[in-house]
Amino acid sequence: MQKTIFITGASSGLGKTTAKLFQSKGWNVIATMRNPQTETELTQLENVTVLKLDVTNPQELKETIDYILTHYEIDVVLNNAGYGLIGPLEAFTDEQIKMQIETNLMGVIRITKGFTPYFREKKDGVLINITSSFGLIGFPTCSVYSATKFAVDGFSESMGYELAQFGIKVKIVAPGGIQTDFAGRSLDGAAHEAYGQLVAKVSEGYSPEQISNYSKPEDIARVIYEAATDGKDQLRYIAGKDAHALYDERAETGAEAQVQRIKSDFVF
Structure with missing residues (x-):
């Protein structure tokens, strides 16, 4: 039986790459994005439905989920929509902070809540949330x-415990750096003169040379596909060599030793 995945943030980058991978594997794909009228690639693919969804709009989110659950049977939900707010905390406005929380956190919570009754009645389903090595x-x-x-x-960890009794799996995919336009299109930020040296040091990690060492979106999409299809009761999937290096270092040396190591790089 053909399976169906629901994806947020599918207009570009990892979301679009993942939509294309699942479509190529014979899945039905519901690809959501804020501006579907500008999408020209996914709309040409068989078994891909493109729908409008802004995850920061609770009413639109509810209406979209109601529509989907009326017309489709869903097997996997992928919470991918998100962006990075980068810069010193002192530089951010309240509005910037609120929008980051609304998009990256509240969107995930609301979508999870929207699909949970359906999966609970079905006694099956996979919820995959994209986090980050950060x-x-x-x-x-x-x-x-x-x-x-x-x-x-x-x-995600808490919901995994909460929903296990209903046969629902909750999973996390935590990528490191990805060679997409995330560093441009999907970043917001602000500057503060007191943090000039620190920002310059951090920015070295976003140089073209460093980005060329990041994972390709296709590599991360394959990890997402693995999480969706492996049938394992596994919570975290670390994706990318850089993410594995950081995660393994913390496991081997302990969190405090890693904190001190990273901090030493940014004391001037």
Whole structure:
């Protein structure tokens, strides 16, 4: 029987790549995005439905989920929509902080809540949430971004316990750097003169040379496909060599030793 995946943030980058991979594997794909009228690639693919969805709009989100559950049988939900708010905390406005939380955290919570009754009645389903290596390990200029991704990680673990009794699996895919336009299209930020040296040091990680070492979106999409189809009762899937390196270092040396190691790079 043909399966169906629902994806948020499918207009570009990892979301679009994942939609194309699942379609190529014979799945039905419901690809959602804020501006579907500009989408020209996914709309040409068989068994792909493109729908409008802004995850920060609770009413639109409810209406979209109601429509989907009336017309489709869903097997996997992928919470992928998100962006990075990068910079020193002092530089951010309240509106920037609120929008980061609304998109990266509240969108995931609302979508999970929207699909949970359906999966509970079905006694089956997989919820996959995209976090980040910075949802497992903090990093300078990523305070609010990491706060949302750490929150999604904790939310996912808690929901995994809550929904296990109904046969529902909750999973996390935590990528490191990805060679997409995330560093341009999917970043917001602000500057503060007191943090010039620190920002310059962090920015070295976003140089063309460094980005060329990041994972390709196709590699991360394959990890998502594995999480969706392997049948394992596994919570976290670390994706990318850089993410594995950071995650393994913390496991081997301990969190405090890693914190001190990273901190030493940013004391001037």
